[in-house]
Amino acid sequence: MFQQTIQNFNIHFNSLNERNTVSSGDLVTGHISFELTKQTKITSITMTMKGKAHVHWSSGGGKNRRSYSARLEFFNFKSIILHENSVSGEPTELQPGRHMFPLTCQLPQGDFPSSFQGVHGQIAYTLTVGIHRPWHLSKDFSTQLNFAHRINYNQPELWAPLSGSNNKTLCCLWCASGPISMTVNTEKKAFTPGETVKLICNFSNASSRIITPKVKLQQRQVFYTLSKASRRMCVKDLVSITGHPISAHTSDVHNEIMLTIPSIAPNSITNCSILEVDYFIQVTLSISFASNLTVLIPIILCDTYISAQPPAYSLSPHCLPGTCSAVTQYIMSSDIQIAVGYNPINQSNIFSSGDYITGQVTVELAKEYKIESICVKLKGKAEVKWTENYGQSDSQYYKKEKYFSIKKDLWQANQGNNRVGQGCHVYPFTFQIPAQDLPSSFKGTFGKIQYTLEANLSRSMRIDSKAKAEFTLIYNGNLNSDPSVMAPQHQATAKKMKLFTSGTVGMDVNIARAGFHQGEGIKVEASIQNRSSRAIKPKYCLYRKYSYFAKGKKKVETKDILKEVGEPIPPSAGQTVTRTITIPPDTCVSILNCSILKAEYRLRVYLDVKYAIDPEIKFPIFILPAIQGPDWNHPPAFPNFGFDAFANSDMAGGNSFLQNPMTTGPSAPPYGVQDMYPSLAGFSGKS
Template identity: 55%
Template structure:
C-alpha cells in the first residue's frame, strides 16, 4: 500500500566532488523528492547517517562448521527533515503532488576507513531517509555513500622509488646451470586507481632454459575478529602482464613493463581494526620446470596524485654521475618537425665527479605506437592493449661485448679511435648525427587511449648499477605529398533528399561536391552544393569538420570524436533552389590525418547538413585527409660522422681536448665525399 501512495522517491546530492566521493568533515547538501498519489498523514521524516564495518566467514572441520563474525559501528547521527505538527503534536497532512525538502548534514571528523566491499567483509557509510506514518511501520530509503580516507601525501616514502633484486640457480639432478638474476624498480610507492605503473627491469639468464617475465597486481584482504585471535586472508589478482620470452644464455636484458591499475580498485585500508586491504606488485620470472624467481613491491593506493622522486639510478649513481642528458638540435623549420630522410644531430652530456668505468654508452632512436584502455562491466575490469614498433636503431659509443648487439654500429672519436671505457672526472660530450630512415611511418600522436612516440634515448650502463637513462622526444610527421596517392586528388560527390513530416511538408534535397579528398593545413576546403528546398520552412546549410580517433587492440575498438570547427551558411527560403559555394579554411594547428598505423587511426570528416526546424537534419559525410602544411626551408644538414655509419663522431670532449671546427669539417669531408640530402623543408614546395 505504501508504494502505491509514495512514488518516485529520490535522494539528490549537490555538493559531492567529480568522483562522487566524500571525506571526513565534508558538508553534504541536497534534497529529497517524492510524489504522493493521495492525501497522506506523516508523523515525521528523519535522516540517519551511519558508518560501520562487518566481517563474516566460516570454516569446516569434518562435520563441524564454525562461524566467525565481527562488527564495528563508527557513528550514527540522526536528524529530522520534517517534524510533527508543533501545535497538536500529531501527524502532518500532506496533499497529493510533488514534495521537495532540502537537507544539510556534516560528515563527522575522524580517522574512518574508506568504503570497501570484500569477499568476507565490507565497510559502508549509509544515508537513510525514513518516512514515519501513524499506526504503520516506517519506510526507509537507503543510499550508500562513497567515503574516501584522505592520507597524508607528504610522507616521503610515498614518493620514494622501490628497488628489489633476486637470483637463483636452476638444477637438474646433480647438474647446475648458470644463474638467473633479476633487478626491478618502480618510480614511487604511492599510486592512484587508474594510474599506470612503469616497472623497470633488468634480466640475465645464464641458464639453459628460456624464462618469461610476468608482472601482476595483487590485492591482499585480511579479515579479523574483534580480539584478532582469528583471521581470514584472501589474495586476489587484479591485473597481469606477460613480457617477451628471454632466451637461454642471455645477459643484461633491459625492459620497462607497464601495469595498469584498474580504476575500480579500492584504496589501501590500514586504519580499521577488523579489515586490512593491501596491494603488492609481483615481478616474476617463470622458469620451465622450476619454481618462479620473484620480487614483491608493496604499494599504496590513494585518491590523491603523487609525484615520483628521481628514478632509482639517481640515488645509486649520484656520488659519481652528477649529470647525464641527451639533447638534439631543433629542426630547420618553425614548428620543429622532422620527417623521413631528415638528419638529426645532438649530443650526450656526461658529467662525473670522479674517475669511473662504464660498461656501455649508447644512443637509440626509437619509434613505436601503443594503445591502452580499460572497460568495466560490473565488478570486472578488462584492459585492452597493443603496441607496434616502427624503427629501432642503436649506436654505441662504448660497447659491451656481453650485450648481444654484435650487429650494431660502434662509433669512434674525432681521431677514429674507440671511445674509452674509463671516464676521467669532468664533463664529457658525445656528439651524434643520424638520418631518419626513408620509410613510411605514422606521424607523432598523443590521444586519449594511445600514442605514437619517436624518441632519442641515451643509456649508460655500469657494473653493479641500474642503468642511467635520459630521453628526448622528437616531433615526427609523415611527409606531405598530395601526388603520392592518386585517391587524395579524386573529387567526391554525394546526394541526399528527405521528405518532411509532422510540422513540415514537402521535401529538401542537396547535391554536394568536393574538388578533392586531400588538403593541407591552412588550405581552403571548397564545398559546392545545389540545395533544393521544396518544404514549407526556411532551411540553413551547415558545415562541420570533425576528427575521429580509433584505437584497436585484441579484436576490440575504442572510438572518440570531436568537432574541430563549424560554419553556418545563408538561409534558403521555402520553395527555392540555390547553388551554394562555401570555402572552409582548415586551421594550421589541426593535427594531420594518420592512416598508416595498424593499431590507431586519426581520421577527419566533413559533415554537410541542412538545419530543418522540428525535423531531423539530413546530412552527408565526406572522408577527408589533412596533411601537414609546408614549412620554411631549413639550412643544409650537417656532415656525416667520421666513422661513416651515420653518426657524427667529432666535437669537443674534455677527455680528449678540443678540435678546431675547421679541422673537424675537413676530417668529415675526407670520410664522406658527398653531402647528405637537404633538410625536410626544401622538399615541400
C-alpha cells in the first residue's frame, strides 16, 4: 500500500468578525499547513478564488421531461503562494515534516450576492489551493468562504416601521356575522439572523366563531434561467407560532408576538439575476369552517444590525474609496424632521466631475404647516485655516475657494396655497456635477475639500430647517497618460565615510513608475555596495506632505505613513535587494489641482550607517484611486507573503483606474412629485 506524500492539509482563515463572514473588498488572511512524509520537490503552490452561482431543476416526466440550468461567474483569479527557485529555475525541495505558508488575498469590489445553498441552486465562494509537483497531477484542496453582501443600512425603508391589515365578514346564505379584522405592525423592515421580531397585533372578532392567530416566518426561493423565461419557486416555513384563541364577539385584542429568526437563516438575496431569496412574516387568523384571514409582512435579512430608529450619521469622509459611511443626514426638531440623501452610483460610493447625482429630500411633519419653499443645493468648495503666533499677537490665515453652487427649488408656495399636510413627503431631485477640473475630497488638520448636498425648508417668521449630506468626489483626470506619473524612476547616490567608519557606501535604486493606487505595492529594487568597515541596513519610509496656502503664507504638515527595515548588508559586500512597500488602502489620493491645498507623497530610501550621515534617495509618489475597473493593467501587490494577489485575473469587469464610470443622465422627475409614507415612530406631534 503506497503512503500518501501530502497529509493533514489544512486551510485556516483569520476571522474578521463574530459571524466569520467576508464581504467585497475585504482582505482575507490566514495560512495553509500540511505534512510531507518524504523529501518532495514542489514546482509551485497556487491559490484560486472563485465566486459563482448555479441553478438547476427539471419538470415533467418521461419523454416530456425538461431540464433547466443557468450559471453566473462573479470573479475568478489566481495567485502564487510558493514559486519555483528564482535563481536556478528548479523546483523547491521541501524536507519531510510539517510546513506552513501564509496566504492573503483581497476580494474584489463588486455587488456580489451572499453565499447560499438552496433546493435547486447555490451561490458559492470557493478558495482552492493547488500543490504542483513535477510529473504529478496537481493536488487540490478546497474550502468555502461565508460571503455576506453588505447592505446600505442608511436606506430609510430598512428602519421604517411596516404595517399590514385585513378584514372579512362571514356569510352563510342570508345570515351574516360580524366582521373579523386584524392589523399587524413591525418596528422596522431589516433584521439579522438570530434577532427577535416584535409583532404588534390588534385583532377584532365580532363573529360568532372562535379564531386562532398563527404566525410563520417563510422563506421564498426563486430560481431563474438566464433569460428569465422559466423559473422554479420553493417556499419553506422556518418558524411557526400559534397564539391564544380569541373568543367570539371580542374586540380590540392587543397582542405582542415575539418571533425569533433562526441564527442559521441565510441573508436575503435580491442582487443575483438567477437566484432570489425573500422572507415574509405571515400572520393568519384561523377561522373554524371558513377560509383564513392573512396578512403578509415582507422583511429583509442582512448581516448588519439595523436599528428601529434613524441612524446617527457621521459625515466626515477622510478622503476616498470606502470611507464615505452615510448618504443621508437628518436634522430633527420637535415638529419637523428634514433629511437629504443621495443614491450611490457604484460600490465605493464615490463620484467624479460630470456624473449625475440623484437623491431625495424627505420632510416629515407632525401636523399641517405653512411652508414658503423647499430647496436643495449642490456645493463644492475648499478652504484652509490656521493660526500663527508672533510674540504676543496671533495672526490668522484663511482662504476659501468656491467651485460651484447650484440651487434647485423642489416646492414653492403657489397663489396663496402654502400648506403642506401631515405625514412624510419625499421630493426627488437630479443634479449634474459640473464637468470641470475638480480636486478630490480631502480633510486635513488645517484644511478641507468638501462636496455637499444641502436641503433647506423655509417658513415665514421662523428659522429655516436645514439638513446636509456630504458625498465623496475623486479627480477623474487620465493620469495614466501622464509621463511624469507612468515613467520609471531611477536615482543613485554614493557617500565616503569619515571619522568612525572608513570606505564608501552607495546605492542604485529603481521603481517602476511614480503613480500607484491605494492598496498597491511599490516594488523597490536597490543595488547596494557596502565598501565600508561596518554593516549597513537599507530602510524605507513612505511619508506625506500636506501644504496649505493663504495670504502669501504656506503651512506644511508632514507625517510618516509607514517605515520598513531590510536585512543588514555586511562590510565589503554588495547585494541587490527587492522590497515591496504596500500603500495603505485608506491613504488619501494625491491632490495637485487645488490652488490653496496640496497633498503630496515621497518614498525615502536610505542606508542606516552608524556614526555617519545616512545617504538617502527620495522619489515623488502619486497616490491614485484604488483599482476597480477594466482600464488599469497593474494588479495590486501583497508583498507580505511574496505573491501578487490578482495575477492572471479572469474577474468579470477586470480592473480599472476610475471607480465610477460616468453615468448617462437620467431625466429629472417633476418637482411636484411626492410619495407619502407612514409617519416615523416616536414622533411627538408638538407644534
